[in-house]
Amino acid sequence: MEPDVPLPHTLVSHPSYLKVFVPDYTRELLLELRDCVSSGSLGCPVRLTVGPVTLPSNFQKVLTCTSAPWPCRLLLPSPPWDRWLQVTAESLVGPLGTVTFSAVAALTACRPQSVTIQPLLQSSQNQSFNASTGLPSLSPDHQYLGRSGSVDRSPFCLTNYPVMREDMDVVSVHFQLLDRVSVRVCPNTPSMMRLRLNTGMDSGGSLTISLRANKTEMRNETVIVACVNAASPFLGFNSSLNCTTAFFQGYPLSLSAWSLRANLIIPYPETDNWYLSLQLMCPENAEECEQAVVHVETTLYLVPCLNDCGPYGQCLLLRRHSYLYAGCSCKAGWRGWSCTDNSTAQTVAQQRAAALLLTLSNLMFLAPITVSVQRFFLVEASVYAYTMFFSTFYHACDQPGEAVLCILNYDTLQYCDFLGSGAAIWVTILCMARLKAVLKYVLFLLGTLVIAMSLQLDRRGIWNMLGPCLFAFVIMASMWTYRCGHRRQCYPTSWQRWAFYLLPGISMASVGVAIYTSMMTSDNYYYTHSIWHVLLAGSAALLLPPPDEHAEPWACSQKFPCHYQICKNDREELYTVT
Numbered sequence: 001m002e003p004d005v006p007l008p009h010t011l012v013s014h015p016s017y018l019k020v021f022v023p024d025y026t027r028e029l030l031l032e033l034r035d036c037v038s039s040g041s042l043g044c045p046v047r048l049t050v051g052p053v054t055l056p057s058n059f060q061k062v063l064t065c066t067s068a069p070w071p072c073r074l075l076l077p078s079p080p081w082d083r084w085l086q087v088t089a090e091s092l093v094g095p096l097g098t099v100t101f102s103a104v105a106a107l108t109a110c111r112p113q114s115v116t117i118q119p120l121l122q123s124s125q126n127q128s129f130n131a132s133t134g135l136p137s138l139s140p141d142h143q144y145l146g147r148s149g150s151v152d153r154s155p156f157c158l159t160n161y162p163v164m165r166e167d168m169d170v171v172s173v174h175f176q177l178l179d180r181v182s183v184r185v186c187p188n189t190p191s192m193m194r195l196r197l198n199t200g201m202d203s204g205g206s207l208t209i210s211l212r213a214n215k216t217e218m219r220n221e222t223v224i225v226a227c228v229n230a231a232s233p234f235l236g237f238n239s240s241l242n243c244t245t246a247f248f249q250g251y252p253l254s255l256s257a258w259s260l261r262a263n264l265i266i267p268y269p270e271t272d273n274w275y276l277s278l279q280l281m282c283p284e285n286a287e288e289c290e291q292a293v294v295h296v297e298t299t300l301y302l303v304p305c306l307n308d309c310g311p312y313g314q315c316l317l318l319r320r321h322s323y324l325y326a327g328c329s330c331k332a333g334w335r336g337w338s339c340t341d342n343s344t345a346q347t348v349a350q351q352r353a354a355a356l357l358l359t360l361s362n363l364m365f366l367a368p369i370t371v372s373v374q375r376f377f378l379v380e381a382s383v384y385a386y387t388m389f390f391s392t393f394y395h396a397c398d399q400p401g402e403a404v405l406c407i408l409n410y411d412t413l414q415y416c417d418f419l420g421s422g423a424a425i426w427v428t429i430l431c432m433a434r435l436k437a438v439l440k441y442v443l444f445l446l447g448t449l450v451i452a453m454s455l456q457l458d459r460r461g462i463w464n465m466l467g468p469c470l471f472a473f474v475i476m477a478s479m480w481t482y483r484c485g486h487r488r489q490c491y492p493t494s495w496q497r498w499a500f501y502l503l504p505g506i507s508m509a510s511v512g513v514a515i516y517t518s519m520m521t522s523d524n525y526y527y528t529h530s531i532w533h534v535l536l537a538g539s540a541a542l543l544l545p546p547p548d549e550h551a552e553p554w555a556c557s558q559k560f561p562c563h564y565q566i567c568k569n570d571r572e573e574l575y576t577v578t
Contacts, residue, residue, distance in 0.1 A: 001087070006034060006102040011046065011091035018087040020105040022079045027157060027235060028108040029079040029246070031087065033065055033072040036101040038093055044072055045092035046099055051247060052086055059247050066092060078245035080231035081273070110157030110235070113189070115178075158235060158277070159184070159191045163300070170317065171205040171326050173197075175300035182214070182297045183278060185224055187289035190279040192233050195300060197274055204317075204325035206306055206337075207266040209276065210299035213255040217294045221285060224294060226253040226278040228264060233275035241281075255296065265306060267337060268325070276300070306338035312400040313339030331400035333523075351399065354526035358395035361530040362388045364537035368428075368544065375547040379444060380427050384540065387420030391533065415455060421536070422451040422465045428540045429472035433479040447472065462517070497546075505542030508535045 001007050001020040009016060022029060036044030044065040051060035065072035079085060091099045161183055166174045175195050177183065183191050197207070213224055227234035227243035229250035234243045243250030253262040278296060282289035304326030305315035312334040318325045330339035332346040332354075346354070365388035372381035394417035397406035406413070426447045430440055447468050454464040483491040492498065512535030520528045 001103060001105045003105055003107045006104050008102050009089065009100070011089060011099040011101075013091070013095045015088055015090040018089065018103060019084045020087065021084050022081060022107065023109070024081045025109050025112050025158075026079055026081060026107050026232075027077070027110045029076040029085070030106040030108070031063070031074040031076070032104045032106070034102045034104060036065065036072070036099065038099045039097050044099070044101065045097075046072070046101060047090045047092055048074060049088040049090070050074065050076065050085060061246065064092075076246040078229075078232040078235055080247065083231075112158050112160045112192075113156035114160040115162065115180075156189055158189055158233070159186070161191060161193050163193050163195060165196050169304075171201065171302065171304040171324060173202065173205075173302035175302075177298065182295040185278045185280045185294045185296050187280040187282065187292060190233070190235055190237055190277045192278075193276045193298070193300075195274040195276065197269055197302065198272055200271055200322075201324055202302055203268055203271045204323065205268070205302045205304045206326075207269040207274065208299075208301045208303055208306070209253070209264040209266075211253060211255060211262045211278075212297045212299075213260045214295045214297075215260055217292075218255070218257045218260065219292065220257050221282050222257070222289060222292055222294065223281045223283060224255040224278055224296060225281050226255070226262070226276065227251070228253070228266070228274065228276050230270045230272045230274050233277040235277065237277075237279040237281065265337075269302075307340075310334075310339050312345070334400070355396065355399045355404075357526055357530040358398075358533075359392045361533040362392040362395075362537075364534045365391075365540075368537055368540040371541050371544050375544065377431060377544065379441065380431055380544070383420070383423050383427050384537075387417075387424045388537075390416035390420050395529075415459065418455050418459060418464070419448075419452055422455070422468060423448050424536070424540060425465065426451065426468050426472055428543055429469065429476050432543055432545055433472075433476040434545055435475075435479065443472075443475070492545075501542050505539045508542065509539040512536050512539065 001018055003020075007018070009018075020029070020031075031048065031050065033044060033046060033048070036046065038045055046065045048063040048065070049060055050063070061074060061076060063072065063074040087103070089103070091097065093099055161180075162178045163175050164178055166176060168174055175193075177193070183193070185191050195207070197203070209228060211224075211226060218224075225237060225241055227250040229243065229245050229248050231248055232245050234245055234250050241252065243252045251264055251266065253264055255262055276298070280289055280292055280294055282292075304317065305313075305328050309315045309328035309330070312332055313328040313330045316327060316329050318327065328337065328339050330336070332351050333342075333344040335341040335344065365384050369381050369384045369388070372378070372384060390413060393405070393407050394413040397404060397408075397410050397413050399405075427444055430443055430447070433440075435443070451464065451468055454461065454467070458464065480491050487493070492502070512532050515528050515535070516532050520532070
């Protein structure tokens with residue numbers, strides 16, 4: 001549809017789809033049906049639906065022309081700018097009737113006045129000023145609306161202030177006025193700023209808008225009204241203050257002599273151009289506002305998390321398909337968008353008790369470290385010491401509020417803690433298999449590398465720990481089965497080993513895995529995870545195999561008829577012929 005050009009159309013049983021382009025600075029869109037003739041009923045049985053049919057009903061406007069006064073019209077104030085608007089026409093006659101009509105779209109545009117930065121006339125001058133007012137120079141913009149689109153020739157309908165977008169980080173944007181820090185707000189025309197949040201990566205944060213009026217310029221009877229809208233700005237301050245455009249209910253703000261500041265936070269803003277419009281109002285006496293001017297400072301940000309989630313939360317990024325979202329993960333019972341709701345929060349004493357439980361429970365790893373050193377399992381002892389160290393300081397850094405201590409970056413401590421836990425389970429099961437030394441150490445290294453790779457892919461995946469553990473268990477079961485068949489008796493052969501070490505260790509490990517996988521929640525984390533530390537370390541101390549039986553330093557395994565024999569020193573790995 002072209003502006004002010006009638007489009008003849010005939011409706012049968014199926015709906016028809018039309019579209020009209022709405023350029024920038026469009027004040028109103030008027031849709032009108034003319035010359036409507038129906039074959040099956042009187043009037044004009046047509047229903048027009050303006051807006052995408054796939055979106056909810058609040059994004060659509062419906063006009064039914066059956067009982068409407070003739071001609072049938074639909075007026076849309078401040079329609080979405082710079083886009084095609086879909087119009088669906090449906091016949092209400094029935095499957096056999098036809099309706100013929102002409103559709104007309106009339107666009108009314110306003111004359112914007114843009115604040116521009118003129119070329120520098122002097123090296124020390126950054127912008128040109130009007131000699132009489134001392135204000136930045138203003139230039140009118142003209143918008144083309146088609147062959148016959150109408151442009152409002154009245155005084156300027158708005159003052160457009162250019163805004164520069166500066167990308168700071170992921171889902172972090174700073175909007176700043178070009179060459180100024182404040183907006184000049186007048187009583188007759190609204191001042192407008194466009195915030196470009198249409199990159200597709202901006203909907204996952206929170207749009208923060210802060211306004212502050214100049215105290216010396218505000219009078220008792222003056223009020224500054226502001227509206228924040230998506231797709232198109234609200235321009236009808238002189239007739240209404242509801243901040244409602246054609247398809248969007250805006251967010252209102254107000255400044256007065258008693259309230260010089262106003263703040264607005266919009267979580268997960270719609271991917272679109274957002275508009276901030278302001279106008280000076282005098283509700284009691286409009287004549288007092290004719291010469292009034294107030295400068296308003298604006299602070300415009302898009303942040304991933306409000307206040308970085310505060311001391312009791314952590315800002316996390318979630319990527320799902322091509323969308324990126326940010327949110328706060330609150331701790332210690334705190335809740336809310338920025339973890340500021342303390343209705344269920346823990347006290348400082350409870351936080352310190354939780355920190356002590358999670359950190360001191362790692363001292364249980366001293367038991368497997370001691371057993372490993374006594375039995376000359378030095379590699380295993382090193383892995384347990386690594387796990388104890390990084391698990392202790394990771395949980396000391398993972399605490400909220402008062403009880404927190406970070407010796408390294410949080411992400412580094414978390415990665416090392418997860419890696420140490422997986423490696424500790426891996427080396428314990430392989431040590432129980434009683435493999436040859438060379439093969440055991442090769443599997444130690446390969447398994448640790450695989451665990452490190454899987455943690456990099458998905459740090460909290462259940463198969464990161466379960467997969468290597470199952471593989472190590474298969475190796476251990478195979479070796480034990482081989483020894484049972486080779487010796488023709490159960491392995492290990494000692495019933496004391498089964499009764500006092502293996503069965504208690506397996507029971508502790510099973511209970512620990514059950515707690516870790518199915519019982520641990522955010523509310524009971526501090527004591528269930530502490531129990532997991534104790535059970536993991538205790539099972540490792542019980543499941544470590546006994547040391548190898550003592551053998552003579554020189555063991556002669558082969559004898560020859562010529563009275564020579566080959567002897568091996570197990571301690572020094574030397575061979576000799578005697």
